[in-house]
Amino acid sequence: MTSHVLTLIAAPDGPPLEAGHIDRVRARLPAAHAPDWLAPGEACDLPIDAAGAAQAMVETARDALRGVLGGAAFDIACLPAAGRRKRLLLSDMDSTVIDQECIDELGALAGIGGEISAITAQVIRGDISFVEALNQRVALLRGHQSGLLEQAYETRITLKPGARTLVQTMRANGAHCVLVSGGFTYFTERIAARLGFHEQMGNELLIEAGLISGKVREPVLGRDAKRVALARLCRERGFEASDVLAVGDGANDIEMLLAAGLGVAFHAGPAVRDAADACIDRADLTALLYLQGYRKSDFVTGADTDT
Numbered sequence: 001m002t003s004h005v006l007t008l009i010a011a012p013d014g015p016p017l018e019a020g021h022i023d024r025v026r027a028r029l030p031a032a033h034a035p036d037w038l039a040p041g042e043a044c045d046l047p048i049d050a051a052g053a054a055q056a057m058v059e060t061a062r063d064a065l066r067g068v069l070g071g072a073a074f075d076i077a078c079l080p081a082a083g084r085r086k087r088l089l090l091s092d093m094d095s096t097v098i099d100q101e102c103i104d105e106l107g108a109l110a111g112i113g114g115e116i117s118a119i120t121a122q123v124i125r126g127d128i129s130f131v132e133a134l135n136q137r138v139a140l141l142r143g144h145q146s147g148l149l150e151q152a153y154e155t156r157i158t159l160k161p162g163a164r165t166l167v168q169t170m171r172a173n174g175a176h177c178v179l180v181s182g183g184f185t186y187f188t189e190r191i192a193a194r195l196g197f198h199e200q201m202g203n204e205l206l207i208e209a210g211l212i213s214g215k216v217r218e219p220v221l222g223r224d225a226k227r228v229a230l231a232r233l234c235r236e237r238g239f240e241a242s243d244v245l246a247v248g249d250g251a252n253d254i255e256m257l258l259a260a261g262l263g264v265a266f267h268a269g270p271a272v273r274d275a276a277d278a279c280i281d282r283a284d285l286t287a288l289l290y291l292q293g294y295r296k297s298d299f300v301t302g303a304d305t306d307t
Contacts, residue, residue: 029048162284179201181200
């Protein structure tokens with residue numbers, strides 16, 4: 001019985017995934033069935049029989065693949081075969097669907113980039129709490145013109161490759177898509193609209209007389225709030241946790257990833273990777289579609305019209 005699917009995904013800027021790679025993997029994994037190519041040269045599924053010792057098989061497969069592939073730039077995940085396609089997408093924003101940390105960009109424009117980036121690095125590593133770090137960074141912005149928000153959005157914010165395709169494809173297949181971020185609503189509203197999310201959640205940066213006040217509206221959406229949002233959305237829409245795909249890159253996302261049926265660490269650090277069901281380190285966000293068994297021919301793409 002096929003219990004798991006091993007998915008191999010090539011990096012866009014790396015060597016293609018070839019039949020020879022798959023043959024070498026299958027030689028090390030006798031329980032693997034015939035390959036199912038999701039996209040020639042890009043992604044391939046290998047169904048695996050792992051009944052009775054699924055976790056041990058997963059770990060053995062991962063270890064074997066690292067040696068067999070000789071460090072080639074491929075992402076590898078081994079996930080349950082049942083329930084692959086998810087009905088709810090919850091995604092972080094900063095450094096997940098966009099390339100930047102918005103508050104760092106505001107800091108750079110305000111001339112205090114080094115101070116703010118140092119605090120951001122601490123929270124990404126999990127050295128300090130998200131709420132503490134947010135309050136410290138926002139306080140440093142106090143008194144600066146609110147026009148910094150528009151300037152940062154227009155001149156510094158870029159979308160991650162594959163972000164729009166991920167959202168549009170899942171949406172076209174009936175999934176509910178939510179952008180949930182500890183970042184500012186000024187950015188979450190605009191990024192959600194560009195990518196096609198049904199909903200967005202973020203923190204509101206308070207403005208007084210055209211100046212950044214140095215405060216955010218309470219309650220702050222932080223680490224626990226993302227998990228709470230997942231539970232609420234499941235309850236309201238009749239989903240189970242197993243129906244949820246969550247993706248993020250920072251310590252602020254860990255509780256959300258742990259609560260989701262499929263939690264994906266995207267280009268993330270060790271603490272986030274340890275909490276995730278799958279790690280994407282090389283490929284772009286379309287890898288999350290391959291993890292769900294989508295073929296490239298299923299992808300829904302579209303130009304970003306808000307540039």
